[in-house]
Amino acid sequence: MIKCVKSCFCEYSTPQILVVKSCTIGTLYRLYQMLAIPLILCFVLLCGDHQDTDDILSSVTTKVKGIALTNTPELGEQIWDVADYIIPSQDDSSFFLMTNMIFTPNQTQSKCAEYPTLNSICTSDMNCTKGFKDAQGNGVQTGRCVDFSDSVKTCEVLAWCPVEKKVEPPNPALLADAENFTIYIKNNIQFTKFNFKKRNILPNMSRSYVANCVFNRNMDPDCPIFRIKDIFEETREDFQTMAVYGGIMAVQIQWDCDLDMDTCAPQYSFRRIDKKDPKSSETPVHNLRFAKYYKNSHGKDTRTLIKGYGIRFDVLVYGKAKKICIFTTIINVGALLSYVRVVDYNVDKIVGYNMKGFSMKKFKYVDERELISNEAPIPMAETHYGTW
Incomplete structure (x- = not known):
């Protein structure tokens, strides 16, 4: 223990x-240097360490187009356009596309x-509490027990009547034609550090091109208009199955920009986010409720309640830009050149292995009393190799 302490704290190496x-x-040493330095410089250049980076700032707007026709007992024959099936009105980076619905008319x-x-x-009024509000119910109980059907009695409520029924959504989905709808995505990006701005409507895209193109991975990968059926085919999901209960789909836009090479274009990909857990028997469901209000022939407020099932589309934007920076290059080159040591x-190891007297001459132990005496000073510096 004492020997270890003396070794650590009572010695100084130079x-x-x-x-x-x-x-x-000497030749081996110089060749070694000539090989190591170019490799280090190439590593800096090829790996991009000479470039500064910046994260993306992004804004997204979406626009859906398409027409669908339904014919139901509750509403009869009806045309559905974007104002009907996008609920609520279109958001910036996400929207809900209604594909199926359950109607409760004339409430x-x-x-x-x-x-x-x-x-x-x-079974009697004793089972009902006046003023009770069930969080899973439709209204406020009046305290009376009334007939719901010939065989079932339930508590009477003050509510929008008739109350919504708990039934399964139609299968196949009512808006099955929605797979032919298109989504127009506008994406503006910015890299503030480099004062660089761009959008996914590329400079070579004319107005007529954008009006008629449809995204295709192989034929037209830059078009910002996507057919819903194509999105589902890329993710290997069945639209008609998902349209019954709804779900969540992500449209991913990746920007990897090298501003030195003037390469900066969006890459599109798609993924279902709410994929069913194989360990669960529960089917993913995505729905919301909304109502259409009007006055009936007696001037009384009336509504049609719609429980809409649909697909939520989220547009997710990722990206990073890089551009050469002289200060970053100097710092990284300097750091890597330290590895030249x-x-x-390695040359010390080679020399020490082949020359047995090398270690004895390179390493000397001197007591401080020898340095205080009048003996010649011991030279200090680093090892050099070669013929001088």
């Missing part, structure tokens, strides 16, 4: 000049029997 006069070793604010649940089924270490 390099000693030792010139080895050997053409073989008015009145009193009616609640839909049967554990909290609403009753490895050349000295």
